[in-house]
Every structure is written in C-alpha cells, then in structure tokens.
Amino acid sequence: MSDLTTRxxxxxxxxxxxxxxxxxxxxxxxxxxGGESCGLKPLRVAFLSSCSLEFGDPxxxxxxxxxxxxxxxxxxxxxQFEQEVADPDSGLARFAPDVLILVMRPEDIDPDAxxxxxxxxxxxxxxxxxxxxDRIASCLRRFRSGSRAPVLVANxxxxxxxxLGVFDANVGGSLTYALAESNLRxxxxxxxxxxAFVWDYCGLVVSQGAxxxxxxxxxxxxxxxxxxxxxxxxxxxxxxxxxxxxxPPAKCLVLDLDNTLWGGVIGDDGLEGIQxxxxxxxxxxxxxxxxxxxxxxxxxxxxxxxxNDLDPAKQAFTxxxxxxxxxxxxxxxxxxxxxxxxxxxxxxAELNLGADALAFFDDNPVEREEVRINAPDIRVIxxxxxxxxxxxxxAECGExxxxxxxxxxxxxxxxYRDERGxxxxxxxxxxxxxxxxxxxxxxxVGRVDSSTLPRLVQLLAKTNQFNLTTRRxxxxxxxxxxxxxxxxxxxxxLRDRYxxxxxxxxxxxxxxxxxxxxxxxxxxxxxxxxxxxQALLARLADxxxxxxxxxxxxxxxxTAKNGVVETFYPDHGFEPRGDLPxxxxxxxxxxxxxxxxxxxxxxxxxxxAPARPSARTP
Amino acid sequence: xxxxxxxxxxxxGVFGADLPPLADQTSPETLGGWDSAKHLSLIMALxxxxxVEFDTDEIAELTTVGAIRQRLE
Numbered sequence: 029m030s031d032l033t034t035r036x037x038x039x040x041x042x043x044x045x046x047x048x049x050x051x052x053x054x055x056x057x058x059x060x061x062g063g064e065s066c067g068l069k070p071l072r073v074a075f076l077s078s079c080s081l082e083f084g085d086p087x088x089x090x091x092x093x094x095x096x097x098x099x100x101x102x103x104x105x106x107x108q109f110e111q112e113v114a115d116p117d118s119g120l121a122r123f124a125p126d127v128l129i130l131v132m133r134p135e136d137i138d139p140d141a142x143x144x145x146x147x148x149x150x151x152x153x154x155x156x157x158x159x160x161x162d163r164i165a166s167c168l169r170r171f172r173s174g175s176r177a178p179v180l181v182a183n184x185x186x187x188x189x190x191x192l193g194v195f196d197a198n199v200g201g202s203l204t205y206a207l208a209e210s211n212l213r214x215x216x217x218x219x220x221x222x223x224a225f226v227w228d229y230c231g232l233v234v235s236q237g238a239x240x241x242x243x244x245x246x247x248x249x250x251x252x253x254x255x256x257x258x259x260x261x262x263x264x265x266x267x268x269x270x271x272x273x274x275x276p277p278a279k280c281l282v283l284d285l286d287n288t289l290w291g292g293v294i295g296d297d298g299l300e301g302i303q304x305x306x307x308x309x310x311x312x313x314x315x316x317x318x319x320x321x322x323x324x325x326x327x328x329x330x331x332x333x334x335x336n337d338l339d340p341a342k343q344a345f346t347x348x349x350x351x352x353x354x355x356x357x358x359x360x361x362x363x364x365x366x367x368x369x370x371x372x373x374x375x376x377a378e379l380n381l382g383a384d385a386l387a388f389f390d391d392n393p394v395e396r397e398e399v400r401i402n403a404p405d406i407r408v409i410x411x412x413x414x415x416x417x418x419x420x421x422x423a424e425c426g427e428x429x430x431x432x433x434x435x436x437x438x439x440x441x442x443x444y445r446d447e448r449g450x451x452x453x454x455x456x457x458x459x460x461x462x463x464x465x466x467x468x469x470x471x472x473v474g475r476v477d478s479s480t481l482p483r484l485v486q487l488l489a490k491t492n493q494f495n496l497t498t499r500r501x502x503x504x505x506x507x508x509x510x511x512x513x514x515x516x517x518x519x520x521x522l523r524d525r526y527x528x529x530x531x532x533x534x535x536x537x538x539x540x541x542x543x544x545x546x547x548x549x550x551x552x553x554x555x556x557x558x559x560x561x562q563a564l565l566a567r568l569a570d571x572x573x574x575x576x577x578x579x580x581x582x583x584x585x586x587t588a589k590n591g592v593v594e595t596f597y598p599d600h601g602f603e604p605r606g607d608l609p610x611x612x613x614x615x616x617x618x619x620x621x622x623x624x625x626x627x628x629x630x631x632x633x634x635x636x637a638p639a640r641p642s643a644r645t646p
Numbered sequence: 647x648x649x650x651x652x653x654x655x656x657x658x659g660v661f662g663a664d665l666p667p668l669a670d671q672t673s674p675e676t677l678g679g680w681d682s683a684k685h686l687s688l689i690m691a692l693x694x695x696x697x698v699e700f701d702t703d704e705i706a707e708l709t710t711v712g713a714i715r716q717r718l719e
Contacts, residue, residue, distance in 0.1 A: 048659075048691070048694050049690050049691040049694045050655060050659025050660060050694075050695060052659075053660055053691065054658065054663070057662065083687070245701075246686065246690075248702060249705065250686055252686070256694070
C-alpha cells in the first residue's frame with residue numbers, strides 16, 4: 029500500500045509521465061484496489077456511448093488518481109441511451125453516477141450519412157446530426173429529472189478521410205462545414221440543460237491529428253474508436269474536463285521571476301544579461317509571458333512571489349524593453365527572502381482569497397516542494413524543465429479551466445490594480461502613521477455648486493455604510509439648502525499618490541440659534557480608515573464658527589448598514605446628549621472649549637483649486 | 647531484460663501479478679481472464695513493449711503463449 033501511495037505521489041508530481049500499456053494496466057489495477065485507502069476521493073463516472081470506450085478505463089483511472097480522484101467507472105450497454113436514462117431500474121440508475129459522459133457519434137448511428145455524404149448532397153447528414161442532437165437533448169432532460177450530476181456531451185469530430193479529400197475545406201456545404209455547424213447546434217442544445225457541458229472531443233481529435241486517432245484494427249475487432257497510443261491523451265483530456273466541471277478554477281496565478289518570467293538571475297546577470305526576447309532562448313520566456321497575460325485577459329489575477337531584491341526585480345518590469353507583463357498587471361507582489369509558502373499565504377490574505385484559489389508557478393522544484401509541504405492547499409503547478417513547454421503546461425494543468433466567461437472576468441485584473449499600490453504600502457509600512465504619510469493625501473473642501481451637485485446627490489443617494497443620518501436629499505432640495513443663508517452644504521475631494529479619488533465626502537449644516545446641527549455626514553467607504561472623515565468634520569467645525577455658532581450637534585440614526593459609524597461622534601470628542609425618540613443618539617461638541625483638528629497626514633489644498641470632474645461611484 | 651522477462655512483465659501487467667507460470671500451451675482456455683477484450687489489451691501491450699505491429703489476422707491467431715513467443719523471436 030505504501031508503494032501505491034508513493035506511485036500516486038509520483039503521478040501527482042508529474043514524475044510518472046510515460047507508461048507503457050502493460051505498466052498502465054498494472055498501475056490502474058492497483059489504484060482500483062487500494063486507491064481509496066491512499067486518500068483518493070471516490071468519484072462515480074458513467075458512460076453512455078455509441079462505441080466502445082472501456083478500453084480507456086485504465087488510463088482514465090490513472091488520470092483520475094493524478095488529480096486526487098478514485099474513479100469508479102460504469103459503461104452502459106452498447107448504444108442504449110434512452111433505455112438507460114429512462115428506466116428507473118437501469119444499470120445507470122442503479123450506479124447513480126457523480127458524472128455522466130454521453131458519446132453519440134453520428135458515424136456510429138448511420139455510417140452512410142457520413143461516408144457517402146454526397147449521395148444526398150449532405151441532406152442525410154444534416155438530418156442525422158439534427159436527430160442525434162435531439163436525442164441527446166431528450167436524454168439530458170430525462171436524466172436531469174432524476175439526477176443533479178453534471179453531464180459531459182462529446183461533440184462531433186471529423187473522420188480522418190473527408191469526402192472531398194484534402195480539398196474538403198474549399199467547398200461550401202462540405203462535411204467539414206456541416207460538422208462545424210452541427211457542433212454549434214449541439215452547443216446550444218447542451219447549454220439549455222443545467223449542469224450540462226460540451227466535452228470538446230472534436231477539438232481533442234483535431235489537436236492530436238485525426239489520421240492517427242483511430243486504429244482500424246481496434247475499430248473493426250471491438251468498435252474501439254481510439255487507438256492504443258492515443259488512449260492516454262484521451263483520458264487526460266476527459267479527466268481535465270471532468271475536474272474543470274467539478275472544481276472551481278484557480279483565481280490567481282503566482283509567479284516566480286528568475287528563470288520563470290525571464291531566463292537568468294536579474295540580481296546576478298543584470299538587465300542586459302537576462303534572456304527575454306524574440307529569439308531563442310529568450311523567446312520561450314516571452315511566449316510564456318504572453319500566455320500568462322492571456323490568463324489575465326480572462327480574469328485570472330497575477331501575482332509575484334520571488335526571492336530577490338525589490339529594486340532590480342521591479343526595474344526589469346519597468347525598463348526591460350521585451351517585458352510583456354507590466355508591473356501594473358500584478359495584483360499582489362512579494363519580493364523578499366521569506367519562504368514562498370509564507371509569501372503565498374500573505375498574497376492570498378491580501379487578495380481576500382482562500383489558499384486553494386492560488387496556483388503557483390516556479391521553475392525551482394525545491395520551492396515547489398516547500399510550498400507543497402508548508403501550504404498544502406495551494407495548487408502547485410508541475411513545471412517541466414524546458415521553458416518552451418510552459419505555454420502548454422498552463423493549458424494542460426487544468427487549474428484555470430472555467431466553464432464560462434463574464435464581462436467581469438475580463439476586467440477583473442484592472443479592478444484590482446488600482447487598489448494594489450495602497451495595499452502594498454500598507455503591507456510594508458511599519459505603522460499606520462507611516463502608511464498614511466506615504467499615501468501623500470491632499471484634500472480640498474468647498475461648498476456645493478452646479479459642477480459638484482450631481483456627484484454630491486449621487487453620494488447622498490447611494491452611501492449606506494459611512495452615513496450618520498442616511499437622509500436621501502434630492503438635487504432640488506440640496507440646491508435650496510445651498511441658497512439658504514442658515515445652511516451649508518460642504519464637500520471634500522481627495523487625491524493621493526495613486527490618483528484622484530474624486531469627491532468622496534459630504535457634510536450638511538443647519539444653524540439653529542447658537543447651535544449648528546449636522547443634518548448629513550457621509551463618506552464613500554472606499555476611503556475609510558484614512559482619517560478623511562476627520563478632515564470633513566474639521567471643515568464643518570470651521571463652518572459652524574463662521575455661522576456664529578458655539579456648539580456643533582450631531583445625530584447618529586442607526587440603519588441595517590451604518591453600524592460602522594455608531595461611535596463616530598464620541599470618537600471625535602463629542603459628548604452624548606441622550607437617545608433620540610425614534611432610535612439613535614445625539615452628540616454635541618462645545619466649540620468654545622473643544623475643537624476638531626485637521627488630520628496631520630492630509631495636506632489641505634487651496635479651497636479654490638480647480639476641481640477635476642470625476643465619474644467615480646462610491 | 648530478455649524477451650522472456652519482458653513477455654512475462656506484459657502478461658503480469660495485463661492479467662495481474664499473481665500469474666501462473668507461462669507455458670507454450672497457455673491460452674484463453676487455460677488462463678482465467680483472457681477474454682476477447684483482454685486479448686486486445688494484451689496485443690496492444692505487446693506491440694508497445696516489442697515495437698511491432700500485428701496485422702488484423704495475426705491478432706486473431708496469436709492466442710497461445712507459444713504463438714506469441716514464436717512471432718516475437
């Protein structure tokens with residue numbers, strides 16, 4: 029048993045790549061017999077097929093074990109689709125699969141429609157493919173009524189010999205195009221069923237080569253459609269698809285730098301010495317960077333964990349002409365001499381992700397092992413020695429396979445970029461004061477006018493958390509307040525070293541004799557924790573003075589969302605003045621004996637400074 | 647490894663480690679589990695191990711250990 033544990037470990041770390049058939053059969057048998065006691069997670073996989081796929085079971089068993097799964101495999105009786113999904117007593121129903129694979133090949137159902145395509149000018153094939161799609165859809169609906177297990181449906185692959193030979197793709201309406209069109213219709217039919225997905229069998233056959241795909245002897249003797257040589261890659265592709273459906277993809281790719289993003293060691297070889305460019309050997313690294321950016325384009329966050337000195341490493345990003353990944357593309361960075369497992373954990377925390385949402389890519393097997401041992405939840409990608417293979421590695425590792433793609437996925441990298449600099453500094457600074465200082469904040473304050481009114485009203489309407497009274501004054505109301513000599517509508521605009529945060533806080537005062545009542549006090553939660561609220565409060569105290577008031581009065585009106593400001597007034601020196609009849613509390617600051625200081629980390633900009641328009645939302 | 651050792655390794659892989667000694671007469675009739683599906687697995691494993699390719703007729707005829715030995719020598 030310990031021998032099997034070792035071999036499964038070798039499988040998972042990629043040490044067992046190429047197995048001869050006899051070795052594969054033997055290993056698969058050992059896994060079937062003892063896999064569960066080696067920690068493999070049981071998974072029941074059922075096939076319904078128009079051809080014979082049992083031949084691939086040993087390879088699928090191995091590929092399952094490589095991914096931590098102990099597969100139990102069921103094959104329904106040959107070409108019995110409807111019977112198996114409909115009969116509550118069928119083998120399939122009794123097996124109760126966790127995953128169902130449907131393989132209905134048009135050429136198995138009606139070989140003439142495929143191989144004598146022009147006997148009916150393709151009409152018969154069109155009817156056949158539609159019939160197959162309808163049967164598949166009906167089987168899916170039937171199966172779904174009794175099981176929530178995901179279903180994978182193989183799409184249609186072209187036969188190795190097309191009717192028009194090498195020129196099939198030159199002719200409109202040829203089998204090549206009819207198949208492509210059938211696959212589109214199949215995709216639509218499958219998309220209509222929950223938890224049903226296309227298994228891109230067609231893409232697999234194309235990528236491997238249709239000519240070598242089938243062994244005519246196996247097909248003739250046992251209806252096995254895939255040659256012995258191609259069984260391992262078939263199993264790998266199917267196992268990767270199954271895992272992609274069952275397991276959420278990694279959300280962040282954490283990269284090493286030296287000998288991973290470029291060849292050589294930046295600290296030793298310098299900017300001119302590292303390998304990165306359009307010729308060998310730099311091409312491998314540049315191609316890898318391009319593939320990494322391809323992941324970023326579809327929503328995978330990028331991060332760096334490298335044992336390096338920060339300055340030369342960062343310089344490679346900012347000044348090396350061949351560098352495709354920009355410093356700004358990184359959502360988190362740890363460049364120091366700490367253990368990688370620790371830095372990966374910190375990156376996960378910084379990005380608010382679980383450790384299992386991180387995939388780690390490092391050329392150094394020692395670092396990979398360190399992470400495997402000390403941070404076992406992190407997905408460590410097995411990296412082959414030759415960097416030219418890494419583009420395939422990213423695709424084949426399966427860690428980034430997602431069954432859908434949203435607009436949010438596509439822009440996620442940018443969303444994270446804006447916040448990164450601040451968090452990076454927060455992580456590095458010794459104290460909160462140093463952090464606040466390093467932000468180089470500048471605030472301007474002023475009274476509402478026509479240019480600031482729209483944004484101000486938007487904040488009044490949308491701000492829920494940092495909002496003391498949650499009064500949703502509209503534009504007309506605010507305009508009339510601004511005209512009234514007893515009222516002041518103030519705003520605060522913030523900039524820092526990373527850019528313009530825009531108009532982020534609003535305060536409204538109303539004079540009642542000697543008392544200035546704070547009608548509204550709110551702030552965008554994007555700038556919480558940076559003393560910005562204190563700046564606005566200091567501004568309101570000034571305004572109260574100018575109104576001739578001696579006391580500043582503020583109410584806290586609780587809502588479901590504004591608990592964060594419950595102690596806002598007492599925190600800033602206000603005295604409690606009792607509870608309010610409708611709920612909430614009243615506080616007062618006596619301006620004759622107390623004051624609110626402008627925070628020392630925020631430079632006060634000229635009140636009349638031209639205000640740049642901002643379209644940001646809270 | 648000798649041909650004989652490699653042959654034994656292939657049979658063990660296909661039929662399991664607790665295999666009785668192989669004789670020339672060993673055949674689907676005498677070896678449990680040597681059915682038509684296992685026969686194809688055996689043939690494919692032999693082809694990969696010995697870098698040969700059998701034609702379809704040979705596949706049907708190589709149904710004793712003796713015939714296989716003869717074909718591989």
